[in-house]
Amino acid sequence: MIYDSIGATDSEWAGKPYAAIRDTAEEDGSVLVVPVGSIEQHGHHLPVATDTILVDAVVHGGSEQVGADVPVLVTPPVWTGFSPHHLPFGGTLSLEFDHLRALLEDVALTGVENGFDAVCFVNGHGGNAALIDAVVSTVGTSTDAEVLGTTYFTLATDEIESLRDSETGGMAHGGEYETSLMLHLRPDLVADDDVRDGTVWDEHYDWGGSDLLDAGPLSVYRSFDQYSDSGAIGSPELASAEKGASIYDVVTSELAALLVAIHEHNA
Structure with a gap:
């Protein structure tokens, strides 16, 4: 499922012979991009690979733009995440x-x-965020x-905020944001x-934090089964494929701009 597109884009590491990878890496200002997802429950309506599917798609969408x-290569996604708070639901x-x-x-x-002159981790799971900050250091x-x-x-949270139909909290885990992207x-x-x-919420x-667009200044650990019966939080009923397409376009464009900036800084 994740690897259906191997070799389909110029930015795909996994489908290239080693010499082509080295050639890209040795170009001035080369950027290696590492998508990091998870395998964890996302309620009854989304697959457990949601975070990995979405971050992989967003990273490739951005790198193609x-x-x-601009010498950019994307590694295969790291599909395991740090998700102890989801373990009680199974899956x-x-x-x-x-x-x-x-x-x-x-x-x-x-x-x-x-x-490579630069490495950029792109995360797709909230529980990985602090860990990736540590790895950067x-x-x-x-x-x-x-x-x-x-x-x-x-x-691009301001642009996506204008696309939402839910109140704050509706774009949380398995909510309007992720469900729209998956649709x-x-x-x-x-x-x-x-x-x-x-x-x-x-x-x-x-x-x-209230949802994916509002992280908040306070971190607190809480097992998901303490405040969600289904494992999902937010408003997945407000999701749509059309909204997902708009979110995808906004986020991939912003990521592309970031990758270009990283390249230019290191060239």
Whole structure:
């Protein structure tokens, strides 16, 4: 499923022979992009690979927009995430924090050994965010290459805010945002309307994050089964393929601009 498109784009690492990879890496200002997802429950209406499917699609969509003169390659997605808070529902595969950190460090450092001037992690799972921030620092102190990290749904939030139909909280886990993207990219994996059920966000700390567009200044650990019966939070019933297409266009354009900026800074 994830690898159906191997070799289909110029930015795809996995479909190239090693010499072509080295040639791209040795170009001035080359950028290696590492998508990082998860395998975790997303309620009754979305597949457990949602985060990996979406981040992989967004990264390839962005890399395809940078132009042939920008040397960018995208690794296969890291499909395991740090998801202990989803384990009670079942269907979730999670690495230990230190194991995933070591995996990402190894991917980045061996990528740099190929000659890349910059490495950018693009995350697709909220539970990975702090870990990727840590990896940016640990890898950054171990190499002369520039190391960066972002989470795709934190890009272009003002533009996406104008697309939403839900109130704040409706674009949380498995909600309007992710369900819309899946309806656009993989509608065959999304359950029918009558199965889309998200718990209304009920965060008792005003400083905590409300949904994917509002991270909030406060981090707090809570197992998902403590505040969601289905495993999803938000308003998946307000999702649509049309909205997903608009979100995809906005986010991939913003990511493309970021990749071009990274290239220019390192050229």
